[in-house]
Amino acid sequence: MDKLKGTVHKYGKDNIDTDVILPGPYLKIHDHAELATHAMEGLDPGFPKKVSQGDFLLTGANFGCGSSREHAPIALSSAGITAVLAPSFARIFYRNAVDGGYLLPIEIERSAVEKISDKNTLEIDVDKNAILNVTTGESFVMKQFPSLIKKIIECGGILHYKP
Amino acid sequence: MTSTEKIIARASSMPSVAPDDVVFVKVDKLMVHDVSGPGVIKVFEEWAKKGVHLERIWNPDKVWVSEDHFVPAADKISANNIMKLTNWTKKFGIKRHYKYGLGQYGICHTLSHEEGLVLPGEVYVGGDSHTNTTGGLGAFAIGLGHTDIAYSLMHGQIWIKVPETLLFNLEGQLPPHVMAKDIILKIIGDIGTDGANYRAMQFSGETTKQLIMDERLTLTNMTTEAGAKNGIIDADSITGSYLRDRTHEPFSALKGDLDASYAEKLTYEIDRLEPTVAKPYSPGNISPARELQGTEIDKAYIGSCTGAKLHDLRAAGKIMKGKKVKVRTEVVPAAQSIYLNAMNEGLIGIFLESGAVVGPPTCGACCGAHMGVLAKNEVCISTTNRNFPGRMGDVESKTYLASPLVVAASALTGMITDPRDI
Numbered sequence: 001m002d003k004l005k006g007t008v009h010k011y012g013k014d015n016i017d018t019d020v021i022l023p024g025p026y027l028k029i030h031d032h033a034e035l036a037t038h039a040m041e042g043l044d045p046g047f048p049k050k051v052s053q054g055d056f057l058l059t060g061a062n063f064g065c066g067s068s069r070e071h072a073p074i075a076l077s078s079a080g081i082t083a084v085l086a087p088s089f090a091r092i093f094y095r096n097a098v099d100g101g102y103l104l105p106i107e108i109e110r111s112a113v114e115k116i117s118d119k120n121t122l123e124i125d126v127d128k129n130a131i132l133n134v135t136t137g138e139s140f141v142m143k144q145f146p147s148l149i150k151k152i153i154e155c156g157g158i159l160h161y162k163p
Numbered sequence: 164m165t166s167t168e169k170i171i172a173r174a175s176s177m178p179s180v181a182p183d184d185v186v187f188v189k190v191d192k193l194m195v196h197d198v199s200g201p202g203v204i205k206v207f208e209e210w211a212k213k214g215v216h217l218e219r220i221w222n223p224d225k226v227w228v229s230e231d232h233f234v235p236a237a238d239k240i241s242a243n244n245i246m247k248l249t250n251w252t253k254k255f256g257i258k259r260h261y262k263y264g265l266g267q268y269g270i271c272h273t274l275s276h277e278e279g280l281v282l283p284g285e286v287y288v289g290g291d292s293h294t295n296t297t298g299g300l301g302a303f304a305i306g307l308g309h310t311d312i313a314y315s316l317m318h319g320q321i322w323i324k325v326p327e328t329l330l331f332n333l334e335g336q337l338p339p340h341v342m343a344k345d346i347i348l349k350i351i352g353d354i355g356t357d358g359a360n361y362r363a364m365q366f367s368g369e370t371t372k373q374l375i376m377d378e379r380l381t382l383t384n385m386t387t388e389a390g391a392k393n394g395i396i397d398a399d400s401i402t403g404s405y406l407r408d409r410t411h412e413p414f415s416a417l418k419g420d421l422d423a424s425y426a427e428k429l430t431y432e433i434d435r436l437e438p439t440v441a442k443p444y445s446p447g448n449i450s451p452a453r454e455l456q457g458t459e460i461d462k463a464y465i466g467s468c469t470g471a472k473l474h475d476l477r478a479a480g481k482i483m484k485g486k487k488v489k490v491r492t493e494v495v496p497a498a499q500s501i502y503l504n505a506m507n508e509g510l511i512g513i514f515l516e517s518g519a520v521v522g523p524p525t526c527g528a529c530c531g532a533h534m535g536v537l538a539k540n541e542v543c544i545s546t547t548n549r550n551f552p553g554r555m556g557d558v559e560s561k562t563y564l565a566s567p568l569v570v571a572a573s574a575l576t577g578m579i580t581d582p583r584d585i
């Protein structure tokens with residue numbers, strides 16, 4: 001896979017839930033571009049304007065807990081986010097992100113979350129499970145994707161994956 | 164193997180499976196509602212642009228649809244979504260579409276058991292995170308997103324990472340003012356909202372065996388709030404008679420082996436449990452109701468797939484009978500059949516005479532979408548399952564989660580109240 005490079009937007013809290021990522025009243029919306037304008041509205045309404053295509057989100061543990069709404073990864077990816085880095089993810093958010101081919105849910109150590117700052121530039125090499133903080137020169141390890149998940153990611157989502 | 168592992172093994176045609184195995188399972192039943200349904204249709208539209216077309220769904224007789232989150236439609240977008248969903252179910256030959264205002268309908272997770280739609284030992288996937296609820300019938304029931312539901316509709320199968328199982332042994336007699344809601348809040352308070360991430364939560368022990376089905380379903384419903392992949396209770400004679408009243412479909416329950424291995428076994432002495440409340444802004448932020456005595460509220464809400472089953476309404480009615488509410492109180496039965504039964508039992512009269520309003524069955528205020536949204540700084544006590552910031556309205560509103568007994572008692576005093584003190 002190609003390396004990813006982008007700017008970090010850091011929200012270090014644990015348990016950032018789907019009601020915060022994409023609040024309930026917008027569940028009736030299914031247009032991706034419109035959902036993007038409400039991404040992270042429960043935490044930072046200015047978020048969509050701060051993000052450029054290819055950026056990363058860095059958060060605390062259990063990111064995406066709460067509902068099964070696929071609106072959450074859609075809103076983030078349509079806003080420009082290509083990977084979320086966190087110590088852990090809620091399971092449905094994780095599946096949605098991978099199977100929909102929206103963005104990569106990347107698990108990293110909590111200590112790595114602490115060492116990476118808002119607006120740092122990162123380079124992510126999924127094949128080597130390696131993350132380089134271009135701003136500081138530090139490098140980190142990401143948790144390897146299980147092989148089936150990696151294959152689905154390489155297919156661009158589950159649509160083209162044949163069991 | 165545990166009960167969950169046995170069901171996954173059967174559905175994947177493997178002699179055995181173990182935690183962390185990733186396998187494809189055959190889906191037995193599938194549900195979408197008025198939020199996930201249009202989301203799934205949107206996925207199919209995107210796939211069509213990529214050259215993959217849905218010609219027919221794998222088995223329309225195994226699929227059912229509910230209208231619950233945005234009914235009655237409060238605006239044009241919701242109305243159009245319902246219309247789109249209705250046309251879609253017709254086109255693909257799905258006969259079980261539970262329509263608002265047309266006979267039986269209600270909250271998706273309530274219909275799954277109320278209508279006997281899911282059977283013990285089955286793999287049931289739903290386009291909603293509280294699909295876990297139906298594990299109370301002894302099924303492997305999990306929530307999935309739109310893409311996974313779309314894939315399952317097309318192929319009748321989906322990948323599963325086999326979860327480890329956490330076993331909760333509930334022992335002792337349930338005290339008179341304590342309900343399953345208090346048990347599950349206590350458990351989430353102990354293990355945390357990510358305490359069961361990627362895992363199955365299984366309930367067993369004497370207390371579980373004595374619980375009626377409505378109460379068992381409250382336990383499994385809120386396994387979602389602990390991050391669990393699924394909640395499960397082995398089917399027994401209570402399950403059998405519950406289902407016999409609702410379906411003629413035959414079933415054979417699968418039970419875990421005696422020597423199954425569990426990630427952890429935890430025992431709870433239920434006789435010592437007190438009425439429990441989860442404070443804002445997390446279902447795990449618990450406290451005994453008595454310690455919050457005096458906390459003023461603006462609203463009491465008795466509704467949702469968690470707390471508006473017939474048993475929940477009976478519990479609230481017992482407290483509210485002949486008394487007046489002091490704050491605005493909404494009662495929203497979880498399904499039309501429950502509404503009707505509550506009316507026949509005189510419960511609806513009790514609620515109306517107390518000054519509460521009774522709404523048509525829907526998700527209503529539970530997800531803050533419409534019908535009773537909270538204003539800034541308003542405080543609500545609710546029988547629902549989530550109290551994240553903004554869940555029931557303004558991000559600066561506050562929701563306390565509790566059993567129907569606690570919510571009804573609080574409605575009568577205008578402040579958080581332990582039902583033992585009424």
Ligand code: SF4
Pocket residue numbers: 231232270271272291293466467468469525526529530547548
């Ligand atoms: S009642 Fe609440 S928790 Fe249950 S399905 Fe509806 S929105 Fe979800």
